[in-house]
Amino acid sequence: MALRTLRTIPLRSALGRHASTSSPHPKLPSLPITVKVSAQEVATQRLTWRNLELATRAIHRDGLVVLQDVIEHAKLDGLNEKMLQDARTLQDAGDASPYNYNKGNIQQDPPMTEKYFEGSIIVNRLATQVTSSVLGPRPRLSFISGNSALPPSASTPPQSQPVHSDADFEHPHSPFALVVNVPLVEMSEENGSTEIWLGTHTAASIADQEGEHGERASGRIKTDLLTQRQLERPPSQPLVKKGSLVIRDLRLWHAGKPNFSSATRVMLAMIHFAPWFRNAMEVEVADDLIPILKPYESELQIQAKFVPEKVVMDGYLNRGFGNAYDFNQKEPLDGVF
Numbered sequence: 001m002a003l004r005t006l007r008t009i010p011l012r013s014a015l016g017r018h019a020s021t022s023s024p025h026p027k028l029p030s031l032p033i034t035v036k037v038s039a040q041e042v043a044t045q046r047l048t049w050r051n052l053e054l055a056t057r058a059i060h061r062d063g064l065v066v067l068q069d070v071i072e073h074a075k076l077d078g079l080n081e082k083m084l085q086d087a088r089t090l091q092d093a094g095d096a097s098p099y100n101y102n103k104g105n106i107q108q109d110p111p112m113t114e115k116y117f118e119g120s121i122i123v124n125r126l127a128t129q130v131t132s133s134v135l136g137p138r139p140r141l142s143f144i145s146g147n148s149a150l151p152p153s154a155s156t157p158p159q160s161q162p163v164h165s166d167a168d169f170e171h172p173h174s175p176f177a178l179v180v181n182v183p184l185v186e187m188s189e190e191n192g193s194t195e196i197w198l199g200t201h202t203a204a205s206i207a208d209q210e211g212e213h214g215e216r217a218s219g220r221i222k223t224d225l226l227t228q229r230q231l232e233r234p235p236s237q238p239l240v241k242k243g244s245l246v247i248r249d250l251r252l253w254h255a256g257k258p259n260f261s262s263a264t265r266v267m268l269a270m271i272h273f274a275p276w277f278r279n280a281m282e283v284e285v286a287d288d289l290i291p292i293l294k295p296y297e298s299e300l301q302i303q304a305k306f307v308p309e310k311v312v313m314d315g316y317l318n319r320g321f322g323n324a325y326d327f328n329q330k331e332p333l334d335g336v337f
């Protein structure tokens, strides 16, 4: 009995307590669960069952979990240097820049070539262990991009995105897609850590939304629903330490926030779809990455179109933004439920 108590208490406190003697309806926390990953887990590329349980249950309950201390800082710095240069190029396009909702937040792809590729960032195996625990074996990776929060300028004052869902279409009511976000720097309220509304994924529906897929500002959550949810479980902007990755249910309500610092905050976004969810997107990848990606493919279906490196380098800064991507699936079940 004593052993049982010792073993269960830390996990229960990590997940937060539902029951309390003082209040019949205590609020669940606004801040996400953070799994502190050990050096041993990073070295073996495997979470312990206990940490996998914590991450899996956090995603089911909250729609989001943070895995901390999983990526070497030097690897993040290398890619950040390149992506900060690229952000300036995109920003200079002004009205034609690939911005989402407002010009302070741009869609930005990493160059998918051997020169810039880092497996622990793009196809992190600990992230895949968690996504396959929730979605089923060999999730489909068919989207590799990023969101960059730009420092304010004279022409783009600090602005928040509307609270929205990235699943702006009729979607399943069970987990079907998880976004693996990798911030290249520490994320805080100062530089625009994403605002998250934990727990909103479970009852999410397109009926909650305004702005259809195809409109620039699609997927916006209706104001009266936000007001109501604010009372039940208010949002937060968590501090996410450098070296962490954030795994978020695609249905979760969230918003990009202004970056008040002087440095662009780049956050990569890789989407893992459930293997049964027949998303048809393809990522354009240089063929020099074919042998490097191979070892990852036993755990992850990488839906890639392989092209010469020059084609990637000529095209990766000319892709679409938000609505250019289709997160829905081919031939969805019709009229079943």
Ligand SMILES: O=C(O)CCC(=O)C(=O)O
Binding pocket: 100, 105, 147, 148, 149, 161, 166, 192, 193, 194, 195, 254, 255, 256, 257, 267
């Ligand atoms: O940059 C962020 O923090 C979030 C951006 C976002 O949610 C979006 O553009 O859809």
Ligand SMILES: [Fe+2]
Binding pocket: 164, 165, 166, 254
């Ligand atoms: Fe979003």
